[in-house]
Amino acid sequence: MTDPGPLRFGVVGADHLHLFSIVDGLVGAGARPAAHVPTGAFADAYAAWQTESVACSVDDVLGDPAIDLVVTVGIPAERAAVAIAAIEAGKAVVSAKPGVTSRAQLDAVRSATAGMAGRPWTVLFTERFENRAVVRAIDLVRQGAIGSVRRVSGAGPHTLDAPSRPDWFFDPARSGGILVDLASHQIDEFLTLTGDPDDAEVVDAAAGNVATPDHPAFEDVGSLSVVGGGAEGYHAVDLLSPSGLGTWGDVRLGIVGTTGTLEVRANIDVCGEPGPEHLIHVDADGARRVDLSDVRVDWAPRLLADVAAATESLMSQSHVLAVSALTLDARDRARDWGSGR
Amino acid sequence: MTDPGPLRFGVVGADHLHLFSIVDGLVGAGARPAAHVPTGAFADAYAAWQTESVACSVDDVLGDPAIDLVVTVGIPAERAAVAIAAIEAGKAVVSAKPGVTSRAQLDAVRSATAGMAGRPWTVLFTERFENRAVVRAIDLVRQGAIGSVRRVSGAGPHTLDAPSRPDWFFDPARSGGILVDLASHQIDEFLTLTGDPDDAEVVDAAAGNVATPDHPAFEDVGSLSVVGGGAEGYHAVDLLSPSGLGTWGDVRLGIVGTTGTLEVRANIDVCGEPGPEHLIHVDADGARRVDLSDVRVDWAPRLLADVAAATESLMSQSHVLAVSALTLDARDRARDWGSGR
Numbered sequence: 001m002t003d004p005g006p007l008r009f010g011v012v013g014a015d016h017l018h019l020f021s022i023v024d025g026l027v028g029a030g031a032r033p034a035a036h037v038p039t040g041a042f043a044d045a046y047a048a049w050q051t052e053s054v055a056c057s058v059d060d061v062l063g064d065p066a067i068d069l070v071v072t073v074g075i076p077a078e079r080a081a082v083a084i085a086a087i088e089a090g091k092a093v094v095s096a097k098p099g100v101t102s103r104a105q106l107d108a109v110r111s112a113t114a115g116m117a118g119r120p121w122t123v124l125f126t127e128r129f130e131n132r133a134v135v136r137a138i139d140l141v142r143q144g145a146i147g148s149v150r151r152v153s154g155a156g157p158h159t160l161d162a163p164s165r166p167d168w169f170f171d172p173a174r175s176g177g178i179l180v181d182l183a184s185h186q187i188d189e190f191l192t193l194t195g196d197p198d199d200a201e202v203v204d205a206a207a208g209n210v211a212t213p214d215h216p217a218f219e220d221v222g223s224l225s226v227v228g229g230g231a232e233g234y235h236a237v238d239l240l241s242p243s244g245l246g247t248w249g250d251v252r253l254g255i256v257g258t259t260g261t262l263e264v265r266a267n268i269d270v271c272g273e274p275g276p277e278h279l280i281h282v283d284a285d286g287a288r289r290v291d292l293s294d295v296r297v298d299w300a301p302r303l304l305a306d307v308a309a310a311t312e313s314l315m316s317q318s319h320v321l322a323v324s325a326l327t328l329d330a331r332d333r334a335r336d337w338g339s340g341r
Numbered sequence: 342m343t344d345p346g347p348l349r350f351g352v353v354g355a356d357h358l359h360l361f362s363i364v365d366g367l368v369g370a371g372a373r374p375a376a377h378v379p380t381g382a383f384a385d386a387y388a389a390w391q392t393e394s395v396a397c398s399v400d401d402v403l404g405d406p407a408i409d410l411v412v413t414v415g416i417p418a419e420r421a422a423v424a425i426a427a428i429e430a431g432k433a434v435v436s437a438k439p440g441v442t443s444r445a446q447l448d449a450v451r452s453a454t455a456g457m458a459g460r461p462w463t464v465l466f467t468e469r470f471e472n473r474a475v476v477r478a479i480d481l482v483r484q485g486a487i488g489s490v491r492r493v494s495g496a497g498p499h500t501l502d503a504p505s506r507p508d509w510f511f512d513p514a515r516s517g518g519i520l521v522d523l524a525s526h527q528i529d530e531f532l533t534l535t536g537d538p539d540d541a542e543v544v545d546a547a548a549g550n551v552a553t554p555d556h557p558a559f560e561d562v563g564s565l566s567v568v569g570g571g572a573e574g575y576h577a578v579d580l581l582s583p584s585g586l587g588t589w590g591d592v593r594l595g596i597v598g599t600t601g602t603l604e605v606r607a608n609i610d611v612c613g614e615p616g617p618e619h620l621i622h623v624d625a626d627g628a629r630r631v632d633l634s635d636v637r638v639d640w641a642p643r644l645l646a647d648v649a650a651a652t653e654s655l656m657s658q659s660h661v662l663a664v665s666a667l668t669l670d671a672r673d674r675a676r677d678w679g680s681g682r
Contacts, residue, residue, distance in 0.1 A: 150551045150562060150679070151577060153496070157597070201681045204545040204566055206573055210491045211599040221491060221597075223573060225545055225566065230679040232547055232564060234575050236492060242601045244627040250602075256498070256562075258552040260583045261591075263611070270604070271621050271630050272613050280612050286585040289612050338491070338571040340542045 549678020
């Protein structure tokens, strides 16, 4: 058996900065940037960065038998169509989150992936995969360090920085809205911590616009409550993070178990220790900051191995589908912010 | 007009340690401990502490015209009857929280207070009134330091320490259950921050027993979501706080406004700065710890002034009734923990 050589990927859609972290991970793990479609706000920057990548059409990417993986970071509402076409062309897909913005898109992706080996459709939930405090927190939970998980509290505030945002960001029809876009991270973490992607239900949700009058359809605040696996999760997201914070958002993840607690301060320990990635573990033995120096961010090699072998080591296809479905459930049942209706 | 002299109070019910902080405040503000009923788990300790107080019957306390105020810290389910009898005897009442454990009790208290001047029935929500970080956070909100309040996130974990708890603590019929007992603090804070006690609604709640199998009826975890005044509040309470924390619970209060955020770490800054009472303020100008050295805990003199003048400076009677009603609403609609039903 001959070595297949490095996996080659093509980029279709370049409308969010997540493109750069995804490709950085893939290239670092040995994949090669074969081709890209030269459209999207970040296409020029991408071409200048990955000079090996050849500009070509979507059909060229999908028709190239040397390309195994399609990376799609277009406008959220356009990602599912790319993913489905790529899967139907026999390729694996890595999508930025959110991977879908409507139930019709989700149903179509579900159909396209049905019966296929491995995980043809990956949505990369970066807050879980790229933050070493979150990675270690999940490891500790799996080792039983806090007993059984019974409460998960996630906060995902973001700085709006309106002038830096493209038009589609303010249009829920194209972005998916705040619960589909931002809360997908928190639902991913909840399902990962509670274990069974098919045992979860959104029981409350709300979204609204409280501070962005220039864009009345835009949602700048949201929350959702999800239950499953004997636990409850409450997840708060917003675009209200004050500009004086010093980073884009004071993202937190609190986990209450039957014998202990974990708290992640993902980006900043505000008015505390310097730097990002803080993890505090409390149990009967005491309270301590967990050393993260040996934590590896390894989603990219695991993803490439999954693509090569049609396996699901990074996460299951059903998990990705379940996260996406729950974000849509939350959006569809969301109350108007601050109201019971 | 002659000086009426110091206000005298009688104690009816001594079943929770809150008795000592309430009486400490009252005595420190100049009130005199006139009498107490010698029943309840802490009655002997109280008598040994306040040697000026005379042991007598309930009827003696209620019939003594020199006693203006009745302090009731009995078993929660028994407090309302004491309060109503005292109000009907023409006295003001200070109750430990919760002040009521059933809707019938609340209706009876509401009837007893209807049409009366001032605030005859005070339930002392100690987390707001005794913690200098909370006091200052509320001051800053009222000064506009974070714009309009749009999200309030409260966490009230407590150490169970089961051997130290009396039988009634494990019986929701006598304690009121976790949402009535513990979450009354958080609802009090939410209504204080959002302003209008009559514009609030519980939209989701859950309670359950996840780690206390010896007491199957006991609720050791709960949460509720409340909306009002254009804001949402999510409040998490539990008896799961790990014994290694170093204090009884890592109580937090997060407030997101349209232009900034406040975070209270009420009892401990876990793995951070020493001591209790921490307040972090973030806005466009930066992130800083707020100096609390000049914050006065002044609920007791304000309460005594309210009793003397039949005023409502500390809080309104309608606020106390609204907090109590919302805790009952939460309990009555609570889902089983981790379930959609």
